[in-house]
Amino acid sequence: MPDDARPIDPYVSTIRHIDLALQGGGSHGAFTWGVLDRLLEDGHLEFHGISGTSAGAINASVMATGYQRGGREGARQALRDFWMDVSRSGSIFAPFTSGKVTDNFNLGMLPGYQWASTFFRSFSPYEFNPLNLNPLRDVLYRHVDERAIRGCPLHLFVTATSVTTGQPRVFTNRDLSLDALLASACLPFLFQAVTIGDDAYWDGGYTGNPAIYPLIYQTEYLDILLVRINPLVREGVPHHTEEILDRINEITFNAGLISEMRAISFVSRLMREGKLDPGRYKDLRLHMVADDKNLAELGAASKFNTDRGFLEQLFALGHAAASRWLKRHRDDIGVKPSLDIDHEFLKVPKLR
Numbered sequence: 001m002p003d004d005a006r007p008i009d010p011y012v013s014t015i016r017h018i019d020l021a022l023q024g025g026g027s028h029g030a031f032t033w034g035v036l037d038r039l040l041e042d043g044h045l046e047f048h049g050i051s052g053t054s055a056g057a058i059n060a061s062v063m064a065t066g067y068q069r070g071g072r073e074g075a076r077q078a079l080r081d082f083w084m085d086v087s088r089s090g091s092i093f094a095p096f097t098s099g100k101v102t103d104n105f106n107l108g109m110l111p112g113y114q115w116a117s118t119f120f121r122s123f124s125p126y127e128f129n130p131l132n133l134n135p136l137r138d139v140l141y142r143h144v145d146e147r148a149i150r151g152c153p154l155h156l157f158v159t160a161t162s163v164t165t166g167q168p169r170v171f172t173n174r175d176l177s178l179d180a181l182l183a184s185a186c187l188p189f190l191f192q193a194v195t196i197g198d199d200a201y202w203d204g205g206y207t208g209n210p211a212i213y214p215l216i217y218q219t220e221y222l223d224i225l226l227v228r229i230n231p232l233v234r235e236g237v238p239h240h241t242e243e244i245l246d247r248i249n250e251i252t253f254n255a256g257l258i259s260e261m262r263a264i265s266f267v268s269r270l271m272r273e274g275k276l277d278p279g280r281y282k283d284l285r286l287h288m289v290a291d292d293k294n295l296a297e298l299g300a301a302s303k304f305n306t307d308r309g310f311l312e313q314l315f316a317l318g319h320a321a322a323s324r325w326l327k328r329h330r331d332d333i334g335v336k337p338s339l340d341i342d343h344e345f346l347k348v349p350k351l352r
Contacts, residue, residue, distance in 0.1 A: 024054025026303030034318025159204030
């Protein structure tokens with residue numbers, strides 16, 4: 001070794017390439033804001049493809065806008081500016097609900113929320129909101145630059161669900177717009193379907209939360225980091241109508257992701273057994289940042305809560321979860337998966 005040569009510390013100096021998959025979940029997307037802020041702060045991860053749905057898609061688009069304008073620090077500032085604007089703009093994820101926020105942020109306990117929930121099940125948004133008002137559009141207009149996204153080196157994939165076919169549509173940088181983001185976050189009991197071209201769209205969570213396959217077919221890297229904000233497991237059996245509906249929504253919005261994970265696990269097993277051509281198929285390395293312990297304690301109604309203190313609490317949880325993941329698994333990127341798909345998603349017992 002030459003006299004001036006120094007051993008390279010891979011933890012500090014190696015750039016690691018990774019794609020991101022960002023779940024949606026209303027204001028719980030502030031958890032993902034915290035994760036992204038920590039990953040951008042780290043400085044040694046290089047992102048390529050980002051697939052997002054609903055709040056995940058919005059986070060990706062805001063980050064891409066800031067990244068194009070000011071690199072990593074620009075992306076971090078753009079995300080903070082967006083979520084602080086959300087806190088000032090009211091409940092943009094359910095703008096027709098009302099009620100005072102309690103200390104534990106549990107909107108589901110408020111009489112106003114219970115009334116609004118019953119109201120929304122009785123009338124469609126075409127009846128109670130004939131002018132199709134959506135305050136989220138104004139917030140997005142202030143923080144998402146369509147031209148910046150189209151020129152950004154980050155490859156975005158935003159999923160919405162076709163009302164006509166029930167199939168996902170994935171919008172990419174070249175056709176991504178504010179309408180596509182609104183479509184990806186369009187809950188059909190709250191907002192009128194978003195028309196783009198000849199089709200109408202609802203929330204992408206029904207068909208992919210988030211969609212993984214665009215990262216498989218349209219990016220070159222094998223490492224994908226999933227930021228999951230919807231708990232897979234919730235203890236107990238719900239008895240009240242609201243609790244039942246909320247759990248049904250959670251199961252529905254996780255179904256597409258679980259199906260894709262099952263397919264990825266199957267392909268990986270065939271690859272390990274030498275039964276598939278590695279030139280045609282990818283043996284993905286999956287990773288995940290999540291915090292079920294804390295997020296599962298929050299009721300589904302809290303996804304509509306945009307109180308600043310609540311958003312900052314979620315940010316802190318996401319930032320801490322990303323820090324833990326980086327400490328444990330940063331060196332796994334490019335080497336091996338850190339997510340056991342079978343155990344986490346398919347509940348296949350580990351062999352002892």
